[in-house]
Amino acid sequence: MSDSENDQDIKYLIDNLVTYPNFPKPGINFRDTFALFRNPVTFKKVIDLFSNHISKLGADVIVGLESRGFILGGAICYNLGIPFVPIRKKGKLPGKVIEFSYKLEYGQDIFEIQESAIKPNQKVVIVDDLIATGGSCMAAIELLKLIKAEIIECVILVELSDLNWRKNVSVPMTSFIKFDSES
Numbered sequence: 001m002s003d004s005e006n007d008q009d010i011k012y013l014i015d016n017l018v019t020y021p022n023f024p025k026p027g028i029n030f031r032d033t034f035a036l037f038r039n040p041v042t043f044k045k046v047i048d049l050f051s052n053h054i055s056k057l058g059a060d061v062i063v064g065l066e067s068r069g070f071i072l073g074g075a076i077c078y079n080l081g082i083p084f085v086p087i088r089k090k091g092k093l094p095g096k097v098i099e100f101s102y103k104l105e106y107g108q109d110i111f112e113i114q115e116s117a118i119k120p121n122q123k124v125v126i127v128d129d130l131i132a133t134g135g136s137c138m139a140a141i142e143l144l145k146l147i148k149a150e151i152i153e154c155v156i157l158v159e160l161s162d163l164n165w166r167k168n169v170s171v172p173m174t175s176f177i178k179f180d181s182e183s
Contacts, residue, residue: 009045010176016042017177031158031179033129037071049176050127050155051079057152059125061085061118063144065136068129072157076127085117087140098146102139111139113147120148130158131175134168141171
């Protein structure tokens with residue numbers, strides 16, 4: 001896929017992304033990626049963008065963050081023929097798990113991964129639909145470091161770029177669509 005085709009696809013996705021002003025509270029513009037997932041044409045473009053990019057990285061495993069990262073990750077793994085591993089909220093995975101506690105703007109949460117899901121030094125790409133403050137992504141990175149995964153990159157569909165989260169992320173990042181949080 002050429003850069004101009006990517007640019008056309010990204011513009012098409014932006015045109016079809018739905019924004020809900022003042023949700024979940026005043027001053028927040030909620031970027032609803034489900035609008036892209038509901039439409040087979042836009043969903044295919046999303047998965048193709050991710051798959052084309054990730055296919056060049058040499059990943060052994062795709063890790064998706066709860067919950068929209070599961071939708072993306074499963075489809076990308078199907079395209080690339082590589083395994084998918086979920087990172088979930090505490091208490092959602094069976095068997096022996098490793099957990100990492102992280103702070104949110106309004107409290108604390110815990111991510112978990114099954115201990116045997118990824119072998120040490122396997123090359124991992126993290127996928128998710130949107131990054132705002134970066135808390136979930138940073139927690140996933142720390143959790144994957146605990147199991148000695150080699151994190152190649154985080155690949156995100158929509159980035160809220162004005163929230164300055166990139167300074168806190170220790171691995172390469174790619175996002176396809178960038179917005180200011182208030183625009």
